[in-house]
Amino acid sequence: MAKKTLVRGTPAHRSAVLALSLLGAVVVVAAPFVFSGFRTFQFTMAMVWAIAVLGLNLLTGYSGQISLGHSAFFGIGAYTSVILIVDHDVPYLLTLPVAALVCFIAGFLIGIPALRLQGLYLALMTLGFAIAFPPLVRRFESFTGGVQGKSIRSSVMAAPDWMPLSNDQYLYFLVLVVVVVLFTLARFLVRSRVGRALTALRDNEIPATTMGIYPARYKTLVFAVSAMYAGIAGVLYAYVIRFVAPTSFLLTLAIILLAAMVVGGLATVAGAIFGGIFIQFVPFYAEEINQGLSEFVFGSIIIAVMLLMPGGFMEGFRRIRNLVVNVADPPVVPPGAAPPPSATAADEVPATTTAG
Amino acid sequence: MSLLTVENLVASYGAVRVLHGIDFAVEEGQVAVVLGANGAGKTTTLRALSGMVSCKGSIRFDGTELIGRSTEDIVRRRVAHVPQGRGTISQFTVDENLQVGAYIRKDRDGVRDDMERMFRLFPRLQERRSQAAGSLSGGEQQMLAIARALMMSPKLVLFDEPSLGLAPLIVRDLFDTLRQINTELGVTMLIVEQNAQLALEIAQQAFVLETGEIVASGDPESVGKDDAVRRAYLGH
Amino acid sequence: MERFIQLVFDGIATGSIYSLVALAIVLIYRSTGLKNLAQGEMAMFSAFVAWQFHAWGLGIWLAAVLAIIASFIGGMALQRVIIRPVQDKSLLTVVIVTLGLFLAFNSLAGGIWGYIIKAFPPLFPSNVISMGAVRVPVANIGVFMVLVVLAGGLAMMFKFTKIGLAMRAVAYNMETSKLVGIRVNNVLMLGWGLACALGAAAGIFVAPKLFLDPFMMFGVLIYAIAAAAFGGLDSPFGAVLAGLIIGVVENLAGSYIGFIGSDLKILVPLFLIVVTLLFRPQGLLGHKYVVRV
Numbered sequence: 001m002a003k004k005t006l007v008r009g010t011p012a013h014r015s016a017v018l019a020l021s022l023l024g025a026v027v028v029v030a031a032p033f034v035f036s037g038f039r040t041f042q043f044t045m046a047m048v049w050a051i052a053v054l055g056l057n058l059l060t061g062y063s064g065q066i067s068l069g070h071s072a073f074f075g076i077g078a079y080t081s082v083i084l085i086v087d088h089d090v091p092y093l094l095t096l097p098v099a100a101l102v103c104f105i106a107g108f109l110i111g112i113p114a115l116r117l118q119g120l121y122l123a124l125m126t127l128g129f130a131i132a133f134p135p136l137v138r139r140f141e142s143f144t145g146g147v148q149g150k151s152i153r154s155s156v157m158a159a160p161d162w163m164p165l166s167n168d169q170y171l172y173f174l175v176l177v178v179v180v181v182l183f184t185l186a187r188f189l190v191r192s193r194v195g196r197a198l199t200a201l202r203d204n205e206i207p208a209t210t211m212g213i214y215p216a217r218y219k220t221l222v223f224a225v226s227a228m229y230a231g232i233a234g235v236l237y238a239y240v241i242r243f244v245a246p247t248s249f250l251l252t253l254a255i256i257l258l259a260a261m262v263v264g265g266l267a268t269v270a271g272a273i274f275g276g277i278f279i280q281f282v283p284f285y286a287e288e289i290n291q292g293l294s295e296f297v298f299g300s301i302i303i304a305v306m307l308l309m310p311g312g313f314m315e316g317f318r319r320i321r322n323l324v325v326n327v328a329d330p331p332v333v334p335p336g337a338a339p340p341p342s343a344t345a346a347d348e349v350p351a352t353t354t355a356g
Numbered sequence: 357m358s359l360l361t362v363e364n365l366v367a368s369y370g371a372v373r374v375l376h377g378i379d380f381a382v383e384e385g386q387v388a389v390v391l392g393a394n395g396a397g398k399t400t401t402l403r404a405l406s407g408m409v410s411c412k413g414s415i416r417f418d419g420t421e422l423i424g425r426s427t428e429d430i431v432r433r434r435v436a437h438v439p440q441g442r443g444t445i446s447q448f449t450v451d452e453n454l455q456v457g458a459y460i461r462k463d464r465d466g467v468r469d470d471m472e473r474m475f476r477l478f479p480r481l482q483e484r485r486s487q488a489a490g491s492l493s494g495g496e497q498q499m500l501a502i503a504r505a506l507m508m509s510p511k512l513v514l515f516d517e518p519s520l521g522l523a524p525l526i527v528r529d530l531f532d533t534l535r536q537i538n539t540e541l542g543v544t545m546l547i548v549e550q551n552a553q554l555a556l557e558i559a560q561q562a563f564v565l566e567t568g569e570i571v572a573s574g575d576p577e578s579v580g581k582d583d584a585v586r587r588a589y590l591g592h
Numbered sequence: 593m594e595r596f597i598q599l600v601f602d603g604i605a606t607g608s609i610y611s612l613v614a615l616a617i618v619l620i621y622r623s624t625g626l627k628n629l630a631q632g633e634m635a636m637f638s639a640f641v642a643w644q645f646h647a648w649g650l651g652i653w654l655a656a657v658l659a660i661i662a663s664f665i666g667g668m669a670l671q672r673v674i675i676r677p678v679q680d681k682s683l684l685t686v687v688i689v690t691l692g693l694f695l696a697f698n699s700l701a702g703g704i705w706g707y708i709i710k711a712f713p714p715l716f717p718s719n720v721i722s723m724g725a726v727r728v729p730v731a732n733i734g735v736f737m738v739l740v741v742l743a744g745g746l747a748m749m750f751k752f753t754k755i756g757l758a759m760r761a762v763a764y765n766m767e768t769s770k771l772v773g774i775r776v777n778n779v780l781m782l783g784w785g786l787a788c789a790l791g792a793a794a795g796i797f798v799a800p801k802l803f804l805d806p807f808m809m810f811g812v813l814i815y816a817i818a819a820a821a822f823g824g825l826d827s828p829f830g831a832v833l834a835g836l837i838i839g840v841v842e843n844l845a846g847s848y849i850g851f852i853g854s855d856l857k858i859l860v861p862l863f864l865i866v867v868t869l870l871f872r873p874q875g876l877l878g879h880k881y882v883v884r885v
Contacts, residue, residue, distance in 0.1 A: 060684065064684060066684060066687055066688075068691075113866060113869065113870060121821075121869050123629075123687060124627075124817050124821060124865060124869075125865055125866060125869065127629070127813075127814065127817065128814050128817070128818070128861065128862040128865050128866075129862070131810060131811070131813070131814045131858065132814075132858045132859060132862050135858050250810075251810065252695065252698070255691050255694060255695055256695070258688060258691060259688075259691070259692065259695070262688055266684075293699065293703055294699070295695045295696075295698060295699035295702075296695070296696050296699040296700050296703060298692075298695050298696075298699075299692045299693065299694070299695030299696030299697075299698075299699065300692070300696055301692075302688060302689070302691065302692030302695070303674055303689055303692040303693070303696070306678060306685055306688055306689050306692070307674070307677050307678065307689075310681075310685065406771065408767075408770075427770040427771065428770055428773050428774065428775045428776070431770070431771060431772065431773035432773050436771070437771045439767070439768075439771065443767075443768050443771060444768065445761055445764050445765045445768050445769075446764070446765070447760075447764045447765075448760070448761070448764065452757065455757060456757055456758070456761045456769075456772050456774075457772050459754070459757070459758060459761075459772045459773055459774055460772070460773035504772070505771075508772065508773065
């Protein structure tokens with residue numbers, strides 16, 4: 001049987017994408033009614049991680065900056081929410097925009113050095129931030145609850161009476177709504193002028209600058225947005241887990257987020273979902289064997305993916321899809337149109353000298 | 357027998373074939389020049405000789421086959437390469453660049469003598485011995501790159517567009533120096549150039565490369581008289 | 593005054609630890625052009641290996657030497673198998689791979705030896721030398737001496753030996769290095785081996801002080817990175833000096849500035865990193881290179 005070729009943008013391609021999306025939507029909505037409460041909780045957490053991974057990917061995948069501080073932003077979001085709920089009786093839904101704003105501002109402030117720092121130096125600085133966060137939390141004990149942490153009463157997070165849902169199902173859909181909003185926003189962002197400017201900057205800063213793209217402004221902005229995503233994920237984490245402590249937000253969390261991003265696929269929005277599933281389920285199964293194993297598996301998988309499949313899960317997905325059907329871009333690109341954002345940072349090859 | 361014999365050399369970058377089976381030979385002690393426009397495959401030819409691009413065919417140097425050998429191995433057979441863009445280590449001082457140039461040599465006294473000789477050849481470098489190479493002017497950097505290559509006491513030096521980016525007066529100096537090195541030290545040279553006129557003056561052999569094929573070869577005078585070459589590379 | 597001197601001496605002792613790890617970071621940077629974020633974890637792992645040898649009945653010094661040799665070989669193997677394939681890829685790729693190593697070593701140590709803190713046998717006698725009211729443990733002097741010897745040896749190697757020259761050449765410009773006949777891959781392997789051996793020494797000498805557990809290097813790493821950045825990533829002496837300065841400043845700040853206390857000391861290196869990177873990115877003693885293109 002000859003393989004079919006689908007051209008992007010044609011009715012055939014669109015209806016294929018639509019059909020798959022509908023199927024996906026049905027599966028996602030049905031899942032909490034089919035699976036047990038514990039499974040539903042796991043799916044919810046996978047979505048929470050996916051948001052943080054997506055935030056990191058906006059920064060690293062699309063603008064090429066490396067942050068090791070996202071565990072701290074995640075923690076700031078979670079702590080902001082918990083403190084507002086527990087100590088100030090703020091309705092929990094209201095804490096989400098507040099924490100998002102706090103993290104956006106925190107990200108902006110930390111991102112200002114990004115005006116001047118490049119590549120690894122930003123990574124080093126954010127690494128310091130990630131290491132310093134837990135001791136800082138311990139230090140301001142009266143505010144954060146110190147080493148003991150802080151917990152939210154389960155009654156606060158219960159599903160509203162008028163909803164025919166269990167608490168697990170309620171949280172699942174609550175998180176799902178946020179996921180849909182944030183993923184749509186991210187897709188919009190990376191396809192917008194700003195997104196294209198960032199990709200141009202990542203690939204080559206100097207020419208991009210001459211095209212009138214101001215690196216500092218965009219880099220700081222994307223850092224702030226990225227921190228906001230991590231912070232929102234932190235808030236949702238607080239909703240679901242209802243407990244925060246300094247040890248929940250160690251540097252290892254930041255590295256694990258980075259791992260999940262790589263595994264899902266750099267510079268892909270959809271890959272973040274896979275990254276989230278990865279974070280939630282790999283430790284669950286690995287830790288049955290040995291306590292230390294899950295992180296070892298994480299570490300090994302990062303290395304293996306970088307060596308063998310730098311495009312991550314999304315590259316694998318494309319390879320498998322290409323076994324069934326070819327998807328091609330429309331043959332003619334109208335003049336002035338931007339090139340498709342297909343190249344990822346990991347695909348970069350060392351520049352070869354031009355033949356003389 | 358020629359020092360360097362190239363037969364049916366084919367080289368490609370990925371799927372793009374750049375050299376389509378070229379043949380040429382360079383005699384010991386002579387200066388050979390390869391002329392050609394941008395994209396003709398000049399740099400690729402040199403990179404193939406140094407084992408920096410994968411290729412097929414045969415490259416016999418001093419009795420051994422070079423194809424399939426690593427760059428380091430080829431260099432250790434005393435083939436020096438001055439790439440485009442100088443090929444010095446810009447963070448190193450002039451002194452350190454010369455030292456690292458002699459990396460493969462074991463004879464310390466010989467190295468010290470050669471260093472003195474380089475400073476006689478290029479007095480400007482002596483003045484700037486302890487400056488970082490990156491802070492030198494373009495001409496000085498080219499001098500340093502040449503000195504660096506000579507420090508390994510090579511049998512063959514490959515020069516990739518040595519005149520590129522240099523002022524005309526400096527270019528003339530440069531070719532005078534190359535001639536001097538050839539006659540005094542007896543080093544065989546293969547020079548790739550766009551600046552045909554000056555290159556032909558110091559050469560004993562010339563080849564013209566066009567889109568990956570040798571289209572003319574012979575002694576510089578006859579090649580220089582060739583109408584096509586004159587139009588393409590000599591501008592008259 | 594005596595309290596001040598005591599604090600300075602104690603600061604030098606902790607600073608020596610930071611300097612040792614910073615030295616390993618500088619070594620790998622200078623010989624391969626990479627910054628290995630897993631350096632601290634690898635040092636921790638080596639310290640565990642030494643502990644294991646000792647637990648099997650070897651004398652502690654012999655165990656230490658064996659662990660350092662094992663780390664040297666392990667470092668070369670790591671470079672060969674994991675780093676070499678990504679060496680030419682983007683910075684992002686390399687950083688992510690070293691972070692993978694970070695996680696792997698951290699959890700491997702936890703998986704093998706558990707997360708319960710272990711005491712590491714002392715390498716130096718436990719006497720304390722008293723000078724007036726100032727008391728300096730012999731172990732602190734020992735660690736400091738080790739630091740001086742290693743830093744001096746390293747600086748001499750880079751400056752005066754052929755292999756040192758080759759390492760620097762490779763770190764700066766791989767293609768030119770190949771063109772002068774340096775066997776680049778071997779030099780990179782050697783660089784990783786040496787850095788891991790040095791890291792092992794750092795881990796082993798700090799272990800008696802910090803106690804052994806998989807997270808022992810978390811705190812040290814940030815200080816070491818601060819020291820390497822502050823001192824200049826390409827300068828062994830800069831890294832040592834900066835490590836010592838950070839140790840002393842941190843100790844003084846923790847004691848004299850009430851707000852900082854013992855738990856916010858970590859802000860000191862963080863602050864130093866930010867200030868250094870913003871105002872003197874090449875570091876205190878690092879070189880800034882102007883390259884004409």
